[in-house]
Amino acid sequence: MKRILLCAFVGAAGLTLSACKQPFNDLPEFVRGDVQHTRYDGVTDDLLTAGLGASGLASTPAPAFVNPLNPEPAELRRLAIYNNYRALVDTVPGGGFGTFFGPQVGVGGEGLIPGDEYIAFMSVPGTEVPVTVMAQVPDSFDPEQPCMVTAPSSGSRGIYGAIGTAGEWGLKKGCAVVYTDKGTGTGAHNLATNTAQRIDGTLTDAAEPVQFRADLSEEERASFNAAWPDRFAWKHAHSKVNPEADWGRHVLQSIEFGFYVLNEKFGKELGNGATLRTIHPKNTVVIASSVSNGGGSSVRAAELDTEGLIDGVAVSEPNVNPEVDRSFTIRQGSGPVITEHSRSLLDYTTALAVYQGCANLAPAVRDTAPLNAVFNSPAVGENICNSLANKGLIGGATLEDRATDALRILNEEIGIQPEQNLLAPVHFGLAVAQSISMTYANAYGRAGVEDRVCALSLGxxxxxxxxxxxxxxxxxxxxxxxxGIPPTGGVSIVYDNADGQPTNLAASASPSSNQPDYGLDALLCLRSLALGRNAETGAPLDGAQDELATAIAGGISQVRATGDLQGKPTVFVTGRADAILPINHTSRPYVGLNQRMEGKKSNLRYYEILNAHHLDVLNGFPGIADRYVPLHHYYFQALDLVWARLTDKQPLPPSQVVRTVPRGTIATPLTEANLPAIAPEPADGDRIVFVDDQLRIPE
Structure with a gap:
């Protein structure tokens, strides 16, 4: 009766709520445990920089702990924000920080933002594995003109993994920002001590809520420790739930959590313990956003949104695995027509893990790829080439011939754009493809730490x-x-079957070669699981390996994007030189698929940025700084454009190639001349179009 009377009150008051289905502000059922609330004054501490300010984020060394063995939650938060910000944004002087982006830009001072932070665990139906959700509400938030921005974490990062991207833009705009770690994050379970992280990052071995512990009984854990001592289980790899399948749902739930928080703070109290929801989707501008995996998560959320929670989407370099639709092709300029687009993340990443170590020595990249010699051993690269040749996977009589053939396979057979070749070596040296291959093979197959997929473990x-x-x-x-994805934080990928003894994968000699070849046997095992057949011989897989490959294929099918954005105004910005998420398998085919799904009703715009890549943080290094510009700058433009579309009805510019101008040397600061704006009316020669079943990208 009370609910009926209050619904009548709502109608009489003329308030537009969610059809009176949920007029009261109740804690969402998916929240597990308490919601922790912390107030930040914007002087000693704040939402965006943890009190460090713009200068503190840009300076070294990193913040230290008073007691390194027992850091306080506030210290862990400060260091997490420092590291997550700097991992995605180039803070080196001259690269745009403090001029085009940064906490201080547009607000002055050090960019400290006062407000409230709310954090909790949540779960999705079908699993109790905890996912972290957080809402930040700046003091500048206006309940009369509410807005919200989603900030799912980039990569496999934790809850602060989008603080410097969607977090910075949203907080400075005065919007609530809602974050989720998407079921990834650190979540490190020390199997020897049973120690894991609480929601605030502090360690515990007690039976209490933690970010992740492996699904092992005490007897099973003891048995595993006896055989494989000093190992870790990691949340993204070993939770047995394929978290990526629910990334879109995690984002939608974070939005619901955000509305709960906002109404707890600003909703109309009715005097009987109930609070009326006065801030809701119909009167709030909601932009789904973030970069990389976070961007892909927001895209999936927009596809899944049946409740009208999301108004628009602005993402950068999104990790999307589009459903395979070969009825359209892709072509860049007068280059080859690409038909084999839309490979899965695990497919192209395992190919990079197997072949890139050899391709690093190809004359076309060996001496010109920045930081190649710094991050990669020529001796190990030669061993990889020899092992691949001995297995019949590449041809050539000389080392240069073999390396050139490995590069050819990546470019011509796998569909890696040549513009990505110069950055691929540094990513191999940073173990990007290797770590993704290991983590995602486990996640897609819902494997546990005890399965040691391809004889790989973490320690x-x-x-x-x-x-x-x-x-x-x-x-x-x-x-x-x-x-969130080892090797990281002192934890390595270990090849348990390495020649001699379990060894760090990077230093491993394969049993088949007895040479240090970056554990190529293990990487080929991962490649076989991705292909569903033996990567060396093409033969069918046997027994348990075939069963796991089938499970992995099923896991990949669960993460495929539909291309249906339901007409939401959407902007993608992607760097043509992205060497982590190749554009022929991510953004480009998603645009084509969206045209297939929505046609003239599509409101998706795609801006491909020349001389831009995936990890802007690398732009702080000589050799990269002179060649590349910050994609981050164009991500903020994407958010501005979607904001203008939603609030002022401004049209989104047509899809286009943006022709940036590299600065030539790290000593020369970036200016507006280097970073032309996305054009409201691009020249015909810059327009990206979908014509005659082909996505055409200007050279």
């Missing part, structure tokens, strides 16, 4: 690559130092 290793215990101070800091 700290010493100088010679042998397993050792992780230093206590390093483990205490993992919440703040880990990017």
């Amino acid at each position: 700290a290793t010493g100088a010679a690559g042998a397993i050792t215990q992780l230093a206590p101070a390093a483990e205490a800091a993992l919440f703040a130092t880990s990017n």
Whole structure:
């Protein structure tokens, strides 16, 4: 009766709520446990910079702990924000920080933002594995003109993994920002000690809520430790739930959590313990956003949105795995017609893991790829080439011939654009493809740590690559130092079947070669699982490996994007030189698929940025700074454009190539001449169009 009377009150008051289906502000059922609330004054601490300010984020060394073995939650948060911001944004002077982007830009001072932060665990139906959700409400938020921005974490990062991207833009705009770690994050379970991270990053071995513990009984854990001591289980890899399948739902739930928080703070109290929801989707501008995996998550959320929670989408370099539709092709300029687009993340990433170490030595990239010699051993690269040749996977009589053939396979057979070749070596040296291959094979197959897929496990290793215990101070800091996907924070990928003994994968000699070839046997095993057949011979897989490959294929099918954005105004910005998420398998085919799904009703715009790539943080290094510009700048433009479309009815510019101008040397600061704006009316030669079943990209 009370609900009926209050619904009548709502109608009489003329308030537009969610059809009176949910007029009262109730804690969403998916929230697990308490919601923790912290107030930040914007002087000693704040929402965006953890009190460091713009200068603190740009300076070194990193913030330190008073007690390195037992850091306080506030210290962990500060270091997490510092590391997550700097991992995605170039803070080196001259690269745009403080001029085109940064906490201080547009607001003055150090960019400290006062407000409230709310954090909790949540789960999606079908699993109790905790996912972290957080809402930040700046003091500048206007309940009369409410707005919200989603900030799911980039990569496999934790809850602050989009703080410097969607977080910065949204907080400075005066919007609530809602974050989720998407079921990734650190979530490191020390199997030897049973220690794991609480929601605030502090460690515990007690039976209490933590970010992740492996699904093992005490007996199973003891047995595993006896066989494989000093190992870790990691949330993204070993939760057995394929979190990516629910990334869109995580974002939608974060929005619902955001509305709960806003109405707790601003809703109309009725005097009987109930609060009327006065801030809701119909009167709030909601932009789904973020970059990389976070961007892909927001795209999936827009596809799944049946409740009208999202008004528009603005994402950068989104990790989308479009459903395979070969009825359309892709062509850049007068280059080859690309028909084999839309490969899965695991497909192209395992190919990079297998072949890139050899391709690094191809004359076309060997001496010109920046940081190649810094991050990669020529001797290991030669061993990889020899092993691949001995297995019949590449041809050539000389090392240069073999390396050139490996590069050819990546470009011509896998569909890696040549513009990505110069950055691929540094990514191989940073173990990007190797770590993604290991983590996602486990996640897609819903494998547990005990399965040791392809004889790979996780643990700290010493100088010679042998397993050792992780230093206590390093483990205490993992919440703040880990990017969520080993190798990270002192934890390495270990090849348990390496010649001699379990060894850090990068230093491993394969049993088939007895040579240090980056554990190529293990990487080929992962490639076989991605292909569903033996990567060396093409033969069918046997027994348990075939079963796992089938499970992985099923997991990949669960993460495929439909291309249906339901007409929502949407902007993608992607760098043509993206060497982590190749554009022929991500943004480009998604645009084509969207045209297939929505046609003339589509409101998706795609801006491909020349001389831009995936990790702007690398732009702080000589050799990269002179060649590339910050994609981050265009991501903020994408948000501005979607905001203008939603609030002022401004049209979105047509899809186009943006022709940036590299600065030539790290000593020359970027100016507006280097970073032309996305054009309201681009020249015909710059327009990206979908014509005659082909997505055509200007050269």
